[in-house]
Amino acid sequence: MNKVFASAAEALEGVVADGQTIAVGGFGLCGIPEALIAALRDTGVKNLTCISNNAGVDGFGLGQLLETRQITKMIASYVGENKEFERQFLAGELELEFTPQGTLAEKLRAGGAGIPAFFTKTGVGTMVAEGKETREFDGETYVMERSLVADVSLVKAWKADRAGNLLFRRTARNFNPNVAMAGKITVVEVEEIVETGAFDPDSIHLPGIYVHRIVLNANPEKRIEQRTTRNV
Template structure:
């Protein structure tokens, strides 16, 4: 079955609906599915719940969906680079569920592995644990976190073969692999698609069984905080 699509709009055709739950890969602006995000913006799909490490910046990444008021709720770890996020949250326009980064990654991984929930010490005694079941193991308190299963996963990889096996580079591995596995449907955008057999099986980070649609594109790869020094 051919899973390769010509552009992000065709790759998302028939998958988007108002009120849907999306898991998005990336860390900061590294490894974000920027082409698919722009296609969702252009589609106008609204009332979205999105699980992602962060919400991009004001004019790039998931921040473009905030600007158009398409996001109803964010499940995130870090939101400090987005002024519009802060404005919408403080004004009551945006719902926010904070998750520690490791907990959020594990919630995605658990959902993809068919695990309904798990106990963790992270967040005990903080607002993160409020309203959640807590249990004692070996004299220590743990909080129950639920696995995430999204309607759609959108991720960005470095390479893929024509069967959808994915390889990520460096920081892009932080959230993309667990995000890819926790969606009922996964759409991946990549920099390069190679023939089956071109990738070393030991170097594949997400098996193609998780990937339903694939597209190749050109990416801006914007740097979130550029720090330089004068030449010596």
């Protein structure tokens, strides 16, 4: 099975639809699948629930999908640098499920591992635990968190082989592997594609069993330059 597609648009063709849950990798503006987010915007799909550590910034990352009103719900741990997000949320136009960062990472990892729920001490006695089951273990109270599984996961990796085995670079490794695991269909944007067998098996960060489609980001250096200029 050929997992490599010619463009981000082709990689999303027949995969995304209105009303889906989309998980997006990255941390802040680091390691986000920029080409795939832009291609998702261009499909025009709407009423999306997006799972991501953060909601991007105005006009960049998931901020693009907020501007086009394609997201109706965000599941995130941080949203503090997006004025359009703030406006929509305060106006009651956008639903937010705020989740502690470590809990969000585990919800994605557990979803990808087939674990439907888990118990954690994080959030006990706070708003995070409201309406959720709690249980006592060894004299300590824990709150039950449901795992997350996305219809589609969009991921950024450094390198992939044609079988979908992935290498991540530096901080791009934090949320991207968990997001990749959690997707029913996982589409990955990479900076380099090599032949299957080129990686030392011990160096692989995520096995290709979790990856369904791959697209080469044709000009990551230019995207980084544009992002840096925008943030100055």
